[in-house]
Amino acid sequence: MNEYQYDHQTVKGFILSSIFWGVVGIVIGLWISIQMWNADWNIAPYFTFGRLRVVHTNGLAFGLGVGAIFGIFYYIVMRLTKRPLLFPKLARVHLWVFNAAIALAALSLFAGMNQSLEYAELEWPLDIGIVILWVMFAVNIFGTVIKRKEEQMYISLWYIIATVVAVAVLYIVNNLSIPAGLTKSYSVFAGVNSANVEWWYGHNAVGFVFTTPILAMFYYFLPKSTGLPIYSHRLSIIAFWSLIFGYLWTGAHHLVYTPLPDWIQTTAIVFTIFLIAPSWGSVVNGYYTVGSDWSKMQSQYLTKFFIWGITFYGLQTVQGPTQALRVVSSLIHYTDWVPGHVHMGTMGWVTMTTAASMYYIIPKIYNTEIYSVKAANTHFWLVLVGQLMFSVTMWITGIQQGALWKATNADGSLKYTFYETLIKNYPFWRLRTLAGVIFTVGMLFFIYNILMTIRKGSILAASKA
Amino acid sequence: MADHFVDDIEKFEAKETAHTLPVGWVILFWALILWGVYYFYMYTPSLGGWSQNSALEESLQK
Ligand code: HEM
Ligand code: HEM
Numbered sequence: 001m002n003e004y005q006y007d008h009q010t011v012k013g014f015i016l017s018s019i020f021w022g023v024v025g026i027v028i029g030l031w032i033s034i035q036m037w038n039a040d041w042n043i044a045p046y047f048t049f050g051r052l053r054v055v056h057t058n059g060l061a062f063g064l065g066v067g068a069i070f071g072i073f074y075y076i077v078m079r080l081t082k083r084p085l086l087f088p089k090l091a092r093v094h095l096w097v098f099n100a101a102i103a104l105a106a107l108s109l110f111a112g113m114n115q116s117l118e119y120a121e122l123e124w125p126l127d128i129g130i131v132i133l134w135v136m137f138a139v140n141i142f143g144t145v146i147k148r149k150e151e152q153m154y155i156s157l158w159y160i161i162a163t164v165v166a167v168a169v170l171y172i173v174n175n176l177s178i179p180a181g182l183t184k185s186y187s188v189f190a191g192v193n194s195a196n197v198e199w200w201y202g203h204n205a206v207g208f209v210f211t212t213p214i215l216a217m218f219y220y221f222l223p224k225s226t227g228l229p230i231y232s233h234r235l236s237i238i239a240f241w242s243l244i245f246g247y248l249w250t251g252a253h254h255l256v257y258t259p260l261p262d263w264i265q266t267t268a269i270v271f272t273i274f275l276i277a278p279s280w281g282s283v284v285n286g287y288y289t290v291g292s293d294w295s296k297m298q299s300q301y302l303t304k305f306f307i308w309g310i311t312f313y314g315l316q317t318v319q320g321p322t323q324a325l326r327v328v329s330s331l332i333h334y335t336d337w338v339p340g341h342v343h344m345g346t347m348g349w350v351t352m353t354t355a356a357s358m359y360y361i362i363p364k365i366y367n368t369e370i371y372s373v374k375a376a377n378t379h380f381w382l383v384l385v386g387q388l389m390f391s392v393t394m395w396i397t398g399i400q401q402g403a404l405w406k407a408t409n410a411d412g413s414l415k416y417t418f419y420e421t422l423i424k425n426y427p428f429w430r431l432r433t434l435a436g437v438i439f440t441v442g443m444l445f446f447i448y449n450i451l452m453t454i455r456k457g458s459i460l461a462a463s464k465a
Numbered sequence: 466m467a468d469h470f471v472d473d474i475e476k477f478e479a480k481e482t483a484h485t486l487p488v489g490w491v492i493l494f495w496a497l498i499l500w501g502v503y504y505f506y507m508y509t510p511s512l513g514g515w516s517q518n519s520a521l522e523e524s525l526q527k
Contacts, residue, residue: 082471152474224472229479235486242494244521262516266508275493284490288482326508 006084007074008365010091012454014071017099017359019447021063022351024106026443028056030436036314037429046110054109054121060346061119061209063102069213070098070137070356073160075361076220077141080157081148087140091169091264094136101129113183117198119205120174124185127175133375134171138164155236159216166208174201192259200251207247210350211313215282217357218310222286225302225360231288239281253324265326265329272324279317292411301373305341305356305380312348312387316341331406340391345386347439355379362450366457375449382442389435397428 035041035049042048074091078084104120114121122130141164145157175195189197200255223230230236252260254269286307290296296303319341322328332338347355363370370376404424407415485513 079472080474123510150471150474154477223477227476229477231479232482232485232487235480236487246513257517263509263511265517266505268506270505274497274501277490277497280493281490288481288487294477295476366475460474 005199006078007088007091010072010088010095011075011361012365013092013095014074014098015361015450017069017095017102018064018067018354019358019450020069021059022443023065025056025059025446026436026440028052028059030058030433030440033429033433033436037426037433045112051110051112053107053411054114056120057119058109059102061205062105063184065209065350065354067098067102069163069209070094071167072217072354072357072361073137073141073163073213075438076216077160080150080154080220081144081247082150082255083144083148085140086143086147090136091140094133095131097119097133097136100151101126104129108183114177115177115184115185115187117174117187117201119202120171120198123175123183124175124179125182131168131172134164134168138168151154154219155230155233155240156216156220158237158240159212159219160449162240163208163213163216166204166212166244170201170204170208174198179403184446195255195258196252196260199254200248201255203251204247206345210345211247211254212243214309214313217353218282218286218306220356221302221360222289222306223355225356226290226296226300226307228289228292228296231285231292235281235285236273239278239285242281243252243275243278246271246278247408250275250324252328256324256329269326273321276317276321280314282309284313285316301370301376302356302359302378305352305359308354308380308384309349310352312344312352316345316349319344331402332335332398335398336394336403336428337402337403340394340398340401343394344387344391347383347390352383355383356442358450359446362453363457366461368453368460371449371452371456375445379445379449381443382445383439384442386435386437386439386442389430389438393399393428393431397425400424409433 031041031047032049032052035052045051082333105126108123108126109121113123115123141160145153145161178188179185187194219230219236222228249271250268252264253272256265258265261391287310290303290307297307323332323338323341359370359376401421401424404416404421405414409415430461505512507513508515
């Protein structure tokens, strides 16, 4: 009875679903990484690069990322509000609708249905489904927060609220379109407007799927797993509001040196550079928190996940703003540097922090300990090495590419053909696949550890009953 | 069961440093805002005069 009220089952369901979609997405990531140096791995029409790439990005952002966000938010909200979810049954339905939606989304992308807007590829019937899904989530989160039994709202709750509100607004606006049949539609925005709205959405998808929810987890699980209170409450709040204020103006940094009016690009760059401050507010807060007792890095295995996770967040939030500067953008935009940036964020910050949160939650649900700290440490080192290798190889080849594209002869003509610059990527693309394999083996240790903990917990529960 | 269910908010927030902002961070915060004002002025065509097109023309002169 209690179990259902507290709704650990739903939390666990989301975590397992998230892991499942994570496996699908990562395997496809490996696959497309091979396709980039060996075209024979394309199997037309369903398994070509063009279709698999969107399954990779959607599967991991929405399946792994958002799935984890749903489950972990339910867990955090129940605890910080000191009450069960307002609508536990709705949360259960939400879990099933989520999995159905991701499965349909994947199938539609394999079939080649695509709005041609990055991270908003899904066609309009699925968009409507996703909006319904999000409303189910929002009702439960807001309802529970409004009826909370703890007056004070901890910083994680603020990040959770921002996530729920911002994603709803962004998703609806960017997907506004006029249907032309069940599987085809035309965006209501056109030309430069369309690009501007798309990247306002695209950048904030990073902001409100890969940043704010992960910070909500960071602020909750770091103190929980180390037993060290957050260094400064005020810093966390100021960083929160300035981050939210800054983020929504920055989308046009994806459109530097395009026909977008100069002043819009400039405004976006200004806000983008400003973001270093609020981002580093959280980084500093994390460091100072553990700074009161660095021995936790050794004695509590989860500490290093969070501290390295926030370190990669810190690196991302310096690298990202730098990329927005006109001079830097003109070198690295359109090159492989960008996937290098992306995967330090997704592998080093997002996946690291969510995996650590799951390591914390699963044993708590079963009132037991993690199956193997040793396996968790192996997981940590493998994903760390895999991720660094991925980013570093892509940075090198990205800069090389950018420099070769810009190189001109004395008469002003281009020094290199596109093909000549392309083949120089091959050794780095091969290394990236190797990096991906190392990362994947690390993730297998993680999954094994989680499943064995669940098994151990179930046996324990059965022996008690 | 119930004991690990709820969280005490006090355990999350340090008392001694609750309202401290590191000085370095505050400097960074204001410096970035000032820099933003400067950059906005310099790179907005109707203010500082720079524009994407004029920059392109200039680079072609060279
Ligand atoms: C084994 C691990 C992984 C491998 C081998 C891999 C590989 C790739 C490849 C080859 C691309 C296409 C790059 C291009 O078009 O030039 C890509 C893009 C992308 N991947 Fe991954 N990936 C992995 C893990 C992840 C994870 C865990 C996430 C998210 C949680 C993720 C999110 C993305 C995103 C958002 C993009 C689009 C980037 C852009 O448009 O610039 N990837 N990945
Ligand atoms: C303050 C923080 C950040 C800023 C200002 C920032 C800035 C940027 C910029 C300017 C680009 C465009 C690069 C180009 O195409 O020329 C970019 C791309 C990207 N960033 Fe970041 N970044 C930040 C943090 C992050 C984090 C934490 C992640 C987490 C995963 C991330 C994920 C991405 C993705 C997925 C793209 C590729 C978008 C695409 O072209 O498909 N960023 N970022």
